[in-house]
Amino acid sequence: xxxxxxxxxxxxxxxxxxxxxxxxxxxxxxxxxxxxxxxxxxxxxxxxxxxxxxxxxxxxxxxxxxxxxxxxxxxxxxxxxxxxxxxxxxxxxxxxxxxxxxxxxxxxxxxxxxxxxxxxxxxxxxxxxxxxxxxxxxxxxxxxxxxxxxxxxxxxxxxxxxxxxxxxxxxxxxxxxxxxxxxxxxxxxxxxxxxxxxxxxxxxxxxxxxxxxxxxxxxxxxxxxxxxxxxxxxxxxxxxxxxxxxxxxxxxxxxxxxxxxxxxxxxxxxxxxxxxxxxxxxxxxxxxxxxxxxxxxxxxxxxxxxxxxxxxxxxxxxxxxxxxxxxxxxxxxxxxxxxxxxxxxxxxxxxxxxxxxxxxxxxxxxxxxxxxxxxxxxxxxxxxxxxxxxxxxxxxxxxxxxxxxxxxxxx
Amino acid sequence: xxxxxxxxxxxxxxxxxxxxxxxxxxxxxxxxxxxxxxxxxxxxxxxxxxxxxxxxxxxxxxxxxxxxxxxxxxxxxxxxxxxxxxxxxxxxxxxxxxxxxxxxxxxxxxxxxxxxxxxxxxxxxxxxxxxxxxxxxxxxxxxxxxxxxxxxxxxxxxxxxxxxxxxxxxxxxxxxxxxxxxxxxxxxxxxxxxxxxxxxxxxxxxxxxxxxxxxxxxxxxxxxxxxxxxxxxxxxxxxxxxxxxxxxxxxxxxxxxxxxxxxxxxxxxxxxxxxxxxxxxxxxxxxxxxxxxxxxxxxxxxxxxxxxxxxxxxxxxxxxxxxxxxxxxxxxxxxxxxxxxxxxxxxxxxxxxxxxxxxxxxxxxxxxxxxxxxxxxxxxxxxxxxxxxxxxxxxxxxxxxxxxxxxxxxx
DNA sequence: AGACGTTAAATCTCGGCGTGAAGTAAGCAG
DNA sequence: CTGCTTACTTCACGCCGAGATTTAACGTCT
Numbered sequence: 001x002x003x004x005x006x007x008x009x010x011x012x013x014x015x016x017x018x019x020x021x022x023x024x025x026x027x028x029x030x031x032x033x034x035x036x037x038x039x040x041x042x043x044x045x046x047x048x049x050x051x052x053x054x055x056x057x058x059x060x061x062x063x064x065x066x067x068x069x070x071x072x073x074x075x076x077x078x079x080x081x082x083x084x085x086x087x088x089x090x091x092x093x094x095x096x097x098x099x100x101x102x103x104x105x106x107x108x109x110x111x112x113x114x115x116x117x118x119x120x121x122x123x124x125x126x127x128x129x130x131x132x133x134x135x136x137x138x139x140x141x142x143x144x145x146x147x148x149x150x151x152x153x154x155x156x157x158x159x160x161x162x163x164x165x166x167x168x169x170x171x172x173x174x175x176x177x178x179x180x181x182x183x184x185x186x187x188x189x190x191x192x193x194x195x196x197x198x199x200x201x202x203x204x205x206x207x208x209x210x211x212x213x214x215x216x217x218x219x220x221x222x223x224x225x226x227x228x229x230x231x232x233x234x235x236x237x238x239x240x241x242x243x244x245x246x247x248x249x250x251x252x253x254x255x256x257x258x259x260x261x262x263x264x265x266x267x268x269x270x271x272x273x274x275x276x277x278x279x280x281x282x283x284x285x286x287x288x289x290x291x292x293x294x295x296x297x298x299x300x301x302x303x304x305x306x307x308x309x310x311x312x313x314x315x316x317x318x319x320x321x322x323x324x325x326x327x328x329x330x331x332x333x334x335x336x337x338x339x340x341x342x343x344x345x346x347x348x349x350x351x352x353x354x355x356x357x358x359x360x361x362x363x364x365x366x367x368x369x370x371x372x373x374x375x376x377x378x379x380x381x382x383x384x385x386x387x388x389x390x391x392x393x394x395x396x397x398x399x400x401x402x403x404x405x406x407x408x409x410x411x
Numbered sequence: 412x413x414x415x416x417x418x419x420x421x422x423x424x425x426x427x428x429x430x431x432x433x434x435x436x437x438x439x440x441x442x443x444x445x446x447x448x449x450x451x452x453x454x455x456x457x458x459x460x461x462x463x464x465x466x467x468x469x470x471x472x473x474x475x476x477x478x479x480x481x482x483x484x485x486x487x488x489x490x491x492x493x494x495x496x497x498x499x500x501x502x503x504x505x506x507x508x509x510x511x512x513x514x515x516x517x518x519x520x521x522x523x524x525x526x527x528x529x530x531x532x533x534x535x536x537x538x539x540x541x542x543x544x545x546x547x548x549x550x551x552x553x554x555x556x557x558x559x560x561x562x563x564x565x566x567x568x569x570x571x572x573x574x575x576x577x578x579x580x581x582x583x584x585x586x587x588x589x590x591x592x593x594x595x596x597x598x599x600x601x602x603x604x605x606x607x608x609x610x611x612x613x614x615x616x617x618x619x620x621x622x623x624x625x626x627x628x629x630x631x632x633x634x635x636x637x638x639x640x641x642x643x644x645x646x647x648x649x650x651x652x653x654x655x656x657x658x659x660x661x662x663x664x665x666x667x668x669x670x671x672x673x674x675x676x677x678x679x680x681x682x683x684x685x686x687x688x689x690x691x692x693x694x695x696x697x698x699x700x701x702x703x704x705x706x707x708x709x710x711x712x713x714x715x716x717x718x719x720x721x722x723x724x725x726x727x728x729x730x731x732x733x734x735x736x737x738x739x740x741x742x743x744x745x746x747x748x749x750x751x752x753x754x755x756x757x758x759x760x761x762x763x764x765x766x767x768x769x770x771x772x773x774x775x776x777x778x779x780x781x782x783x784x785x786x787x788x789x790x791x792x793x794x795x796x797x798x799x800x801x802x803x804x805x806x807x808x809x810x811x812x813x814x815x816x817x818x819x820x821x822x
Numbered sequence: 823a824g825a826c827g828t829t830a831a832a833t834c835t836c837g838g839c840g841t842g843a844a845g846t847a848a849g850c851a852g
Numbered sequence: 853c854t855g856c857t858t859a860c861t862t863c864a865c866g867c868c869g870a871g872a873t874t875t876a877a878c879g880t881c882t
Contacts, residue, residue, distance in 0.1 A: 006451040007426050009839050009868050015418050016869080033830060042870050047832055070829020071877040155776050171776050218653040232741075234652070239645060241743025242629040245777045248740040253772065256665045256733040265736070265772045322667040325676070329659040330643075330741060332652025361664065361676045365566050365582050366656045420839050420868050427840085444859060453841050458861055481858020482848040826881080833874070839867085846861070852854085 016041060016049050017398030021058065024078050025395060029062055031073030050076060057082050058399040078102055083394070083401070084140050086192075087387030088127060088150040089199060089380075090114075092174070092226075095123060097130030098383040099138050099145075104210075104391070106380075108134040118175040120185060128189035146402060147390025148192050151199035151382045152182065155245040158196075159183060165194025173263075174227075193402050195389035199382050200340075201238060201247070204231020206385030207337050211377040216334040220327050221375075222249065224320075224343035226291055228270045232331055239331075250274065252326060254319050269323045273316040275342040282312060295345055302349070317350040321357020328362040328370050339375030347374040427452060427460050428809030432469065435489050436806060440473055442484030461487060468493050469810040489513055494805070494812070495551050497603075498798030499538060499561040500610060500791075501525075503585070503637075506534060508541030509794040510549050510556075515621075515802070517791075519545040529586040531596060539600035557813060558801025559603050562610030562793045563593065566656040569607075570594060576605025584674075585638075604813050606800035610793050611751075612649060612658070615642020617796030618748050622788040627745040631738050632786075633660065635731075635754035637702055639681045643742055661685065663737060665730050680734045684727045686753040693723060706756055713760070728761040732768020739773040739781050750786030758785040 019039050024030060027038070036046040053059045060079040064072040080103035089096040091114070098109045110130040114123070127150070135142060147165075153174050159167020168183030186194055197205075204213075204221035213219045213233065221231040228250030232239040239246050250270035251263050258267030259277075271277050279294035282301075301309035324336055338347055338354070355372050362370075377384075394400070430450050435441060441449070447457040464470045471490045475483040491514035500507040502525070509520045521541040525534070538561070546553060558576075564585050570578020579594035597605055608616075615624075615632035624630045624644065632642040639661035643650040650657050661681035662674050669678030670688070682688050690705035693712075712720035735747055749758055749765070766783050773781075788795075805811070 006430060006840090007423055008841075009420060009423060009866085012418055012420060012423065012839090012868055031830080043831075044833080044871070045869050047830095048869085051832085066878080067829055069827075069879050071831075073830065155774075230741075234645065234650060239650075239742075241645070241777070242745040243743055243777065243780050245774070246741060246743040248743075248774055248777070251740050251772075251774055252663075252737045253733050254664060254667045256730055256772075263774060267733075319667055322664050322678075326663040326737070329662050330641075330657060330738075331650075332654055332657035332659075334653040361662075361667075363566075363656070363659055363662055363674060366652070366654065366659070369654050419870075420837085423839055423868090442859075454860070455842070455862080456840050459840085462861090477849075478858055480850050480856075482860075484859065824882090827879090829876100829878080831874100831876070833872100835872080836870090838869095841865085841867105842863100843865105844861100844863080846859100848857100848859080850855100850857085852856105 013049070014398040014400075016045060017053065018396055020046065020049055021053065021078065021399050022395045024059060024076060029075040029077040031065065031075055033073055035076070053399060056399065056401075080105070083146045084138075084144050085146055085387040085390050086131065086134070086148040087202075087383035087385070088130070088148065089202075089382035089386060090123060090127075090150065090152045091199070091382070092153070095126045095130060096380075096383055097127065097134055098380070098387070099134040099140060100384075100387045102391070102394075104384060104387060107140070108137040109383075110134050110137075118177070120170075120177060120180045120182065124182075124185045124189060127186065131190060142190075142192065145192050146394050147195055148186075148190070149195045149202065149386035149389035149391075150186075150197070151202035151386045152196060153199055155243075155248075156196055156198050158240075158244050163187070163193075165196060168194065168196040170196070193390060193393070195386075195393070197244070197386070197389060198229075199386075200229035201231045202385030202389065203339060203377075203382050204233065204385065205238065205388045206377055206381040207231075207339060207375055208233050209388055210384065211339075211381070212337040212373045212375055213335060218331070218333045219335040219337060220247075220331055220333045221337045221339055222324065222327070222343070223340035224273070224275070224338060224346075225340040226276045226342070227274050229340075230327065232333075234331070249323070249327065252323060254323055269319065272319050278312065278316060278342075282309065292341065292345075295342060299346060299349065313346070313350065314353065316346070317353035318357045320350070321354040321359075322361040324354060324358045324372065325361030325367070328358065328366050332366045333370055336370060336372045337375050338372065339377065339381075341379075344375060424460070425809040425811075427456060428464065429807055431457065431460055432464065432489065432810050433806045435470060435487060440486040440488040442476065442486055444484055446487070464810060467810065467812075491516070494557045495549075495555050496557055496798040496801050497542065497545070497559040498613075498794035498796070499541070499559065500613075500793035500797060501534060501538075501561065501563045502610070502793070503564070506537045506541060507791075507794055508538065508545055509791070509798070510545040510551060511795075511798045513802070515795060515798060518551070519548040520794075521545050521548075529588070531581075531586075531588060531591045531593065535593075535596045535600060538597065542601060553601075553603065556603050557805050558606055559597075559601070560606045560613065560797035560800035560802075561597075561608070562613035562797045563607060564610055566654075566659075567607055567609050569651075569655050574598070574604075576607060579605065579607040581607070604801060604804070606797075606804070608655070608797070608800060609640075610797075611640035612642045613796030613800065614750060614788075614793050615644065615796065616649065616799045617788055617792040618642075618750060618786055619644055620799055621795065622750075622792070623748045623784045623786055624746060629742070629744045630746040630748060631658075631742055631744045632748045632750055633735065633738070633754070634751035635684070635686070635749060635757075636751040637687045637753070638685050640751075641738070643744075645742070660734070660738065663734060665734055680730065683730050689723065689727060689753075693720065703752065703756075706753060710757060710760065724757070724761065725764065727757070728764035729768045731761065732765040732770075733772040735765060735769045735783065736772035736778070739769065739777050743777045744781055747781060747783045748786050749783065750788065750792075752790075755786060 080101045085100045099107045110133040154172025157169040166183040166187040170182040207213045223229045230247045230249035251268040255267040259271040261268035261271035282298045491512045496511045510518045521544040565583025568580040577594040577598040581593040611634045618624045634640045641658040641660035662679040666678040670682040672679035672682035693709045
């Protein structure tokens, strides 16, 4: 059933390198000693592997800590400037390209407005020029970039071949993208490794690494914006499903046959509590026109005690709670994180009611093992999460520098 | 984020053994040659490892196939009688204990009726006596049994220690079991390795190994009986969630605030389409009394064109389709298998309508990648699926014979 | 200052692994 | 019986991690 590939003795080394690199990355500077006890590797192997990583320049010594009378421990850490990462957020209104170092501190950013036209070719050109901008701004040569992570709207079908990023196909209903060969188009502009995923999913990744999901292995990051989405993490890994489209929470039904939804079905969660739907139901605004202002107005009205607004938000909390209860029943997560701009805006007011509704609607046992919290990440989380895609690959491979260097040089 | 443990060079051998054993198990008799090309191992290693497995008695030679003029290929297969497995189904009305050989052919079975009293202590004693019965009936010594897989109703919290099966705790609302230390109680009667899981989940396992889920890596087995449950398989592995209770599909909402459900919430799927609910809505029968007959009567009435019955079944198909659409959106499976006794009974009539409703309610892209089929397993699938639990462990470990032999001998 | 104890890290030996090449076994055709 | 083809086995090699041993780097005590 689960055919794990064969392994040679060299894979052991890769695995050791990966384990040590990962541990150093997430648990700060550590001595070889601590590294050994933490990872279970013998002191000899730690010495051996760290020596290799040191000569590769992937890690570096950084000070020492005295030990009770003996030789001091030398601390090791991942060398942050040895390699770089690019995270890209293709949003509804702009394309944002950010360059990070290995420690994911931001080095340079380039925003480009994306008004009416969402022509794929145009977006790709904007990415290419943004890439140029951030690299020259930070003075980082392209061959130092481990890879480019991109968060796009819509469903992303991952490639499977030797260059999977270049085979990525995007189905973005909001952009009118239907089976756009996004990876292939990008590949014509850059030889760097490409990692494309849904923007909500990269946001979820950021939340798991640096936000409210930190420390949990099973979580659902619920994203509440114009639409509603979710990113499911199972056992520390994003749940993708057969074609990477798992987690489309917004079109789960809360009232079968109820309000019509833009997806063509009726009674979807999004048709009730998506920001677009809420604003429309509140003041009849035409969809798409300044949702953020409309939602803020709805929130102010509710805080002023206006009955219609209060009722609308109460209903939203009830439905969100019930639908979160579905997530609890189906995924049994340790934690549910509510994010997205609408979630951040309404969260402080709605969270207690949502939690209470979830308790009423979910099975008692899994609900008791779940906490529901608000996201605590800023607006740049999508690019950050996108950058974790190549970073994950880097750590998994034990710090393998991609062999695109030659390709970059050749271009 | 994903700390994979360290590995020593000996783990390689375990991995190779597991790969070969697995491949032989699922892809029938094969020659060493074919085994090598299929698994990617070199011919030398295949010879080496198969030699080891042969002397361990785990595999055996079985005939040969001529090759075009050259030395004939010697076929290898897993030795079916070398070890045995026990699968147990704790149902609403009986406890069934079945002994299998390694090829999962049934050797002996013992049924014991379980009427009103579902006292855990009594159930454990019935298991112990059933175990004795099947072992003596088949003449298999206890130390030949690799382990005991048990499907129980309710939520199962897996243990984590050195003897995880013995730390299993069961929360079975239908049986009135609240945090029953089921594993510990069983451990007092047998030293054999224990593997406990929810009965619906073991049924799902059986479906994936031998039923309609065969060949898919991402699937949802939807179980439709008195209640409604599901078993989610992601990438060939059962999706457990944080506390093994993932997949509680029956209490997802189809109409928030709708019909009251026995779980305490309202509008759950189970409150509309569970067999108990259907029968009650059809003829007002008190819950629990001969649901199967009631459901069959409902089906006959619908086939006779009785409007109430037709409407009820049409609504059930619509709701099931909508809720299956939720599963498609959230889990993005390749296949959805509808099983359970009620599913088998109503399936032939409802399947077209369910599929059509699912298409209307799910997102187009993931829906187009999913097929919805009926289960094709018999009523003994729960024990079969339960037996796959120790079998999976056996294959994963590369054919490790548990060291409980000493313990068995000592008892 | 120098010897000593203590702890950290490097080095070395050892058994074990899978690969790939070379060698052997087992059938068939002429 | 010879030669050919194919299946399998054996073996040298490079590499791995564990564990023991050695070296390094400090504080402290005399």
